[in-house]
Amino acid sequence: MLDKIRNVIKDSDDELDDYKRVLLPTTREDIVITGGNGPTIDIIHDGKRQEGVIDAASQVGTKPFGHRYEPMLEELRPLYEKDSDFSLMIDGQGYYHPLQRELAEELTSIYPGNLSNGDLKVYYCNSGSEAVERGCLKAAQLHRGGNSYVAFDSAFHGRTSLALSHTTSKGHYTEGFNFLARTLVAPYATKSGGKFHQDPEENAKQCLDVLEKKIKTEGPKNINSVMLEPLQGEGGYNVPHPIFLEGVRDLTHEHSIPMIADEVQAAFRTGEWFSIENYDVQPDMISVSKTFSGGVEPFGASLIKDEFAVDESGKHSGTYGGNAKECFVALKTIELIRTNNLLEHAKDEGDYLEQRFDDLTSYDIVHETRGIGLFRGVEIRKDGEPAPDLRDEVIHTMLNEHDVLAEPCGNDKYNTAIRFLLPLTLDREHSRKLADALEDAVKQHT
Numbered sequence: 467m468l469d470k471i472r473n474v475i476k477d478s479d480d481e482l483d484d485y486k487r488v489l490l491p492t493t494r495e496d497i498v499i500t501g502g503n504g505p506t507i508d509i510i511h512d513g514k515r516q517e518g519v520i521d522a523a524s525q526v527g528t529k530p531f532g533h534r535y536e537p538m539l540e541e542l543r544p545l546y547e548k549d550s551d552f553s554l555m556i557d558g559q560g561y562y563h564p565l566q567r568e569l570a571e572e573l574t575s576i577y578p579g580n581l582s583n584g585d586l587k588v589y590y591c592n593s594g595s596e597a598v599e600r601g602c603l604k605a606a607q608l609h610r611g612g613n614s615y616v617a618f619d620s621a622f623h624g625r626t627s628l629a630l631s632h633t634t635s636k637g638h639y640t641e642g643f644n645f646l647a648r649t650l651v652a653p654y655a656t657k658s659g660g661k662f663h664q665d666p667e668e669n670a671k672q673c674l675d676v677l678e679k680k681i682k683t684e685g686p687k688n689i690n691s692v693m694l695e696p697l698q699g700e701g702g703y704n705v706p707h708p709i710f711l712e713g714v715r716d717l718t719h720e721h722s723i724p725m726i727a728d729e730v731q732a733a734f735r736t737g738e739w740f741s742i743e744n745y746d747v748q749p750d751m752i753s754v755s756k757t758f759s760g761g762v763e764p765f766g767a768s769l770i771k772d773e774f775a776v777d778e779s780g781k782h783s784g785t786y787g788g789n790a791k792e793c794f795v796a797l798k799t800i801e802l803i804r805t806n807n808l809l810e811h812a813k814d815e816g817d818y819l820e821q822r823f824d825d826l827t828s829y830d831i832v833h834e835t836r837g838i839g840l841f842r843g844v845e846i847r848k849d850g851e852p853a854p855d856l857r858d859e860v861i862h863t864m865l866n867e868h869d870v871l872a873e874p875c876g877n878d879k880y881n882t883a884i885r886f887l888l889p890l891t892l893d894r895e896h897s898r899k900l901a902d903a904l905e906d907a908v909k910q911h912t
């Protein structure tokens with residue numbers, strides 16, 4: 467079937483203007499995807515065809531196993547047979563069905579800390595924004611009854627209204643939209659220090675002071691939630707300082723404000739199920755999507771600790787979310803990751819890439835490399851200053867000369883990093899090719 471899709475791509479499909487005429491702009495208007503295999507994709511880039519390109523963004527995180535992952539395809543084929551039990555495929559949360567329960571129990575078992583069955587309530591939906599907004603933020607609002615929320619600098623939480631009011635990475639996303647909610651924005655402390663102090667630990671403490679002041683001035687009872695990405699994605703692939711995450715947890719505990727970990731981008735990639743497990747912190751809610759969808763179809767979930775879940779029928783429902791096929795695929799995703807030791811693999815491959823990327827800091831333009839497992843960022847600067855154009859040139863060289871597709875990331879002030887969100891099935895040969903490509907591109911632009 468995928469072959470058929472590929473065969474209908476005609477020469478006339480090379481013209482990017484034909485896409486622009488009928489579609490609202492996407493993020494990368496220079497690329498059309500025509501096929502894929504393992505960690506690689508086939509694309510039309512600037513009107514030219516390129517095959518076997520390493521998909522270093524795994525289609526913005528949605529392809530945890532890369533493309534045409536045979537173990538998943540094997541699981542899917544029987545669903546389409548004539549006597550398949552999956553007649554309930556388009557059935558969301560109007561009614562219960564057993565796979566919803568099974569998946570919720572599985573998610574309870576992998577939630578950070580040792581939760582017992584019933585300690586977690588799961589809401590299923592169709593995307594990352596919905597997992598953030600329709601599940602977590604709405605639960606927090608019902609639970610707390612306030613009108614304010616807390617988000618952090620450089621955050622990306624999606625594009626629906628309440629989620630967007632928490633998205634701070636670039637003004638471009640929020641400009642032109644009005645928000646009903648009041649969102650306070652606090653500084654995010656990274657492992658490398660920054661805003662207030664060069665020393666990362668001191669910086670983390672000062673960021674926490676600001677957060678504490680904001681909470682107190684607003685009146686803690688008015689605040690519904692404090693939400694963050696335990697590893698920031700779109701805003702720069704920033705790794706938080708442990709003191710900061712632990713401090714956010716302490717402050718939210720002190721005021722009984724639910725702490726939400728948005729894991730839409732980072733879950734299942736860092737060698738742990740959830741990226742926050744790299745820290746000694748247990749959040750009250752987690753949003754997941756992307757990887758969780760197994761690369762098969764859109765899916766998201768909000769994992770809400772029982773004490774914050776509102777038990778009122780219909781408040782959190784939805785037409786499609788949690789249909790049998792989505793639950794089946796998410797269960798298989800978890801099973802395949804487990805049986806193939808892919809979390810371990812993410813760690814091993816991540817260690818290799820970390821070392822290769824770190825070696826590049828000897829080049830002037832590589833300011834910093836960061837990340838955990840297969841979630842990695844490389845920050846490019848020129849004479850110590852953010853250099854988005856130079857970063858874009860490095861990305862272009864990787865794609866044009868080495869068949870490696872990577873994406874940019876960063877906030878308005880430091881929009882200068884390259885992100886690598888790699889498939890869990892990346893093998894050493896691909897990792898090496900990717901690292902060589904980055905090295906050559908960096909050399910060329912130094």
Ligand SMILES: Cc1ncc(COP(=O)(O)O)c(C=O)c1O
Pocket residue numbers: 593594595596598622623624625695699700728729730731732755
């Ligand atoms: C951390 C995070 N939260 C939420 C979202 C929004 O997800 P979606 O685009 O599926 O609505 C994204 C998307 O990139 C994300 O990275």
